[in-house]
Each structure stands twice: as structure tokens, then as C-alpha cells.
Amino acid sequence: MKLDPSFIWEAFVELLPVIPTSLLITAVSVILGFIIGTAVAFIRIYRVPFLHPVASAYVTFIRGTPMLTHLLIIYFGLPMLIDGLSAQFGWGFRSASIPYINFAFLAFSLTAGGYMSEVVRSGLLTVNRGQIEAAYSVGMTTPQAIRRIVFPQAFAASIPNLTNAVIGMLHASTLAFTVSVVELFAKAQIVASTNWKFFEAYLAAAVIFWGLTVLIERVAVVLEKRMTMYNRGGVA
Structure with a gap:
């Protein structure tokens, strides 16, 4: 097998249009995940009655099972629940109308x-x-103390770990191909299947992921500097 540099470039160009899909999956999951995670963190820290054991069980389950498992449970389980409720209550809505990316x-x-x-x-x-x-x-x-004093400092201290989480979700977005969402990895497979040059297509995808990862790291560095300056009373 010989490496075909020209096909690497060809695959790279064909992969560019699906970058927004991968970024959209990453952005939505990170934003909603941050909101969920913040709520769960406060529930656990302040040991909110009834909700604290539920939050702890949720974190334990999520961290103790593979991400692909979560995706497949939602993909197969949620339609069964929706269709079952729809049939029971006479709703006209069916799970088949839900886009796969959701x-x-x-x-x-x-x-x-x-x-x-x-x-x-x-x-x-x-x-x-x-x-x-x-x-x-x-x-x-x-609430004022948390919003004005605690949370800004906590957010600044968490930026390195949050950056790792964002990068992890970007890479994990490749799992979306298992539910028929055409993101970078799925597109690379489609491109490669035309002439079986999978190595070149995956190499082009790897370059794109690497570039996006570097961009996220640069943004995180700038954000961390500005947050640190703000917390010290400087001009942000």
C-alpha cells in the first residue's frame, strides 16, 4: 500500500463542510452539560434533601459507563418511551419525526x-x-455571594479542566455516526469508501481535529488570563 498525498488533500477538502456539524454537537453538549453539571455540583455541595442522592447516583452512573452506552440507550430507549406514551394518550407525535442529531x-x-x-x-x-x-x-x-464572588473564582480555577472536557466532547462527537449523524468521522468513512483509501481519509480527519483542538486551547489560554485579571481587580 502506498500513501496518496493528493487524496489526503482531496479528503481534507471534502471534510470541511461537515466541520460545523461536529462543532455544533460539541457546543450544544458542552453548554447544556455545563448547566447540568453546575446544578448537580451545587446540589451535591449543599446536600439538597432528596436531590443529593439522585445527583450522586447520576454522576456515578455517567462516569461508570461508556459514552457510547448513553448514546445507544437514548437512541433506542427514548423512541420506545415517546411512542408508548403517544399510543397511550392518543398523541399524534411519533419518535420517527425526531432528527437523529437530537x-x-x-x-x-x-x-x-x-x-x-x-x-x-x-x-x-x-x-x-x-x-x-x-x-x-x-x-x-x-445567591449574590455565589454569583459575584464564588462562581467567578471557581470558574477561573476550573478553566483547564473545562478545556479538557470540551476537547474530550469534540473527540467524542465522532460517536454520533453510530446513530446515522454525518460528522467528521462518518464523512471520512464515506469519502474513503469511494476508493478504499481509508488511511488517507482518516489522516485528513486527524489533521482537522488537531487544528480544532489547538484553537480551543488558544481560546482557553486567553479566557484564563482575562478571568485571572478580572478576579484580581484588573481591567478585563
Whole structure:
């Protein structure tokens, strides 16, 4: 087998149009996962009655099972639930009308939420308890203290780990091909299948993933510097 450099470039060009799909899957899962993870982290830190054991079980399940399992459970289980409820209550809605990518959004968001909850929780625990007490002494309420003092510092401390989570979700977006979503990896397979030059197609995909990863790292460095400056009272 000989390497075909010209086909690497050809595959690279054909992969470019599906980059937005991979980025969309990553962005949606990271944003929703961060919201879920933040809520779960606060529930666990403040040991909210009834919700604390549920949140702990959720994190344990997500971290203890493969991401592909979450995707397949959602992909096969959710339609059964929707169609069952629809038949029971006489709804006209059917799961067949749901775009495949929505299953990926939901599954990856739940997965990201489980991992990000630990990232956010570790960041929140780095903030000295005395700062919250100082906020109370000047008349702040708990929500105000969390929003204005605790969360900015916790977010800055969590940026390196959050960056790793974002990169991990970008790479994990390749699993979406198992539910018929054409992202970078699936497109690479389609391109390669035309003449069986899989190595060249996968190499082109690897270059694109590497470039996106470097871009995310650069953005994270800039964001970390600005957050650190803001927390120290500088001009952001």
C-alpha cells in the first residue's frame, strides 16, 4: 500500500463542510452539560434533601459507563418511551419525526453534565469559605455571594479542566455516526469508501481535529488570563 498525498488533500477538502456539524454537537453538549453539571455540583455541595442522592447516583452512573452506552440507550430507549406514551394518550407525535442529531445532543449533554459536575464542584471547593462569610457581613444574600464572588473564582480555577472536557466532547462527537449523524468521522468513512483509501481519509480527519483542538486551547489560554485579571481587580 502506498500513501496518496493528493487524496489526503482531496479528503481534507471534502471534510470541511461537515466541520460545523461536529462543532455544533460539541457546543450544544458542552453548554447544556455545563448547566447540568453546575446544578448537580451545587446540589451535591449543599446536600439538597432528596436531590443529593439522585445527583450522586447520576454522576456515578455517567462516569461508570461508556459514552457510547448513553448514546445507544437514548437512541433506542427514548423512541420506545415517546411512542408508548403517544399510543397511550392518543398523541399524534411519533419518535420517527425526531432528527437523529437530537438524540446525540441529549446523550452527549447528559454525559458532559456528569463529568463537568465534578469539574465545577472541584472549582467551587477551591474558594475559601471565609469569602462567603465576608459577603454576608456586607449584606449580600447567598445567591449574590455565589454569583459575584464564588462562581467567578471557581470558574477561573476550573478553566483547564473545562478545556479538557470540551476537547474530550469534540473527540467524542465522532460517536454520533453510530446513530446515522454525518460528522467528521462518518464523512471520512464515506469519502474513503469511494476508493478504499481509508488511511488517507482518516489522516485528513486527524489533521482537522488537531487544528480544532489547538484553537480551543488558544481560546482557553486567553479566557484564563482575562478571568485571572478580572478576579484580581484588573481591567478585563
